[in-house]
Amino acid sequence: MDSQDIFGLLDKVRAEKPLIHHITNYVTVNDCANITICAGASPVMAHYPDDAEEMAAIAGALVLNIGTLSPELVDAMIIAGKRANETGVPVILDPVGAGATKIRTESTFKILKEVRISVIKGNAGEISVIAGTGGVVRGVDSGGISGEPLKAAEACSDLTGATVLMTGPTDIVTDGRRSYSVSNGHPMMGSLSGTGCMAASLCGSFAPVADDLLISSLAAAVTFGIAGEIAGSSCRGPYSFRTELFDTLFRMKRETIERYADFRTI
Numbered sequence: 653m654d655s656q657d658i659f660g661l662l663d664k665v666r667a668e669k670p671l672i673h674h675i676t677n678y679v680t681v682n683d684c685a686n687i688t689i690c691a692g693a694s695p696v697m698a699h700y701p702d703d704a705e706e707m708a709a710i711a712g713a714l715v716l717n718i719g720t721l722s723p724e725l726v727d728a729m730i731i732a733g734k735r736a737n738e739t740g741v742p743v744i745l746d747p748v749g750a751g752a753t754k755i756r757t758e759s760t761f762k763i764l765k766e767v768r769i770s771v772i773k774g775n776a777g778e779i780s781v782i783a784g785t786g787g788v789v790r791g792v793d794s795g796g797i798s799g800e801p802l803k804a805a806e807a808c809s810d811l812t813g814a815t816v817l818m819t820g821p822t823d824i825v826t827d828g829r830r831s832y833s834v835s836n837g838h839p840m841m842g843s844l845s846g847t848g849c850m851a852a853s854l855c856g857s858f859a860p861v862a863d864d865l866l867i868s869s870l871a872a873a874v875t876f877g878i879a880g881e882i883a884g885s886s887c888r889g890p891y892s893f894r895t896e897l898f899d900t901l902f903r904m905k906r907e908t909i910e911r912y913a914d915f916r917t918i
């Protein structure tokens with residue numbers, strides 16, 4: 653299969669079962685581990701600096717999520733991120749709450765300065781704060797942006813050199829040259845804490861099996877969005893949605909992705 657084939661990437665994750673090292677928050681850590689398994693990859697959470705550094709070198713990808721940050725955790729992220737950079741392991745950053753507080757904004761920029769980030773996955777507010785195009789973040793939620801979503805995502809990519817997945821009712825994926833919008837997804841995804849964190853875990857799961865981070869991030873957004881749509885159509889509320897989301901991704905077939913994928917170049 654062609655590794656640029658976005659419909660076939662989920663099966664490639666299942667065939668290769670890449671190890672996805674996370675340094676992440678304690679709110680959604682279990683959901684991140686299990687969504688990674690449902691995609692066919694293998695999660696590990698390791699944040700003790702020596703452990704994190706060694707793990708990063710043998711992982712298929714490293715996911716950094718600042719949701720419940722501390723000075724020690726940010727240091728561990730930088731140590732692991734540098735090791736990942738040395739060994740060519742892609743690093744995914746979820747800048748949870750960047751813009752909400754000074755510490756979150758500063759820590760995001762500190763990580764971006766010290767570590768070469770391959771993919772930034774954030775909501776519209778977080779991405780716009782990094783881009784400097786005007787974004788509001790309240791806690792961990794996007795509170796809106798000033799300008800055009802695509803311009804913010806492109807500016808974030810230009811500034812950082814990373815591929816950007818900006819999530820929301822419509823996702824935008826860009827590497828600064830090529831851009832896609834993804835309409836897959838379901839409003840219930842906004843009613844469950846951690847769907848953004850899970851999207852970052854999936855960016856990590858798909859990154860090692862593609863040649864191109866734009867394609868792997870697009871495949872992650874589309875596949876997760878379709879799982880959300882199917883789960884959202886049969887759930888009774890957030891917790892039955894959560895169960896359905898995991899089960900649907902676990903059972904997802906290439907034909908389902910081909911049938912429901914809803915993305916376009918922009």
Ligand SMILES: Nc1ncnc2c1ncn2[C@@H]1O[C@H](COP(=O)(O)OP(=O)(O)OP(=O)(O)O)[C@@H](O)[C@H]1O
Binds near residue numbers: 819841
């Ligand atoms: N109204 C919506 N309609 C469709 N999909 C949505 C909607 N809201 C969120 N999503 C999807 O949910 C996922 C998370 O996006 P969101 O922007 O809510 O992330 P987040 O704010 O970082 O979430 P969290 O902080 O809870 O992890 C993405 O895959 C996105 O496409």
Ligand SMILES: Cc1ncsc1CCO
Binds near residue numbers: 679718720792
């Ligand atoms: C609610 C929350 N607070 C810190 S991290 C997190 C998980 C969703 O981003």
Ligand SMILES: [Mg+2]
Binds near residue numbers: 746748774792
């Ligand atoms: Mg988030």
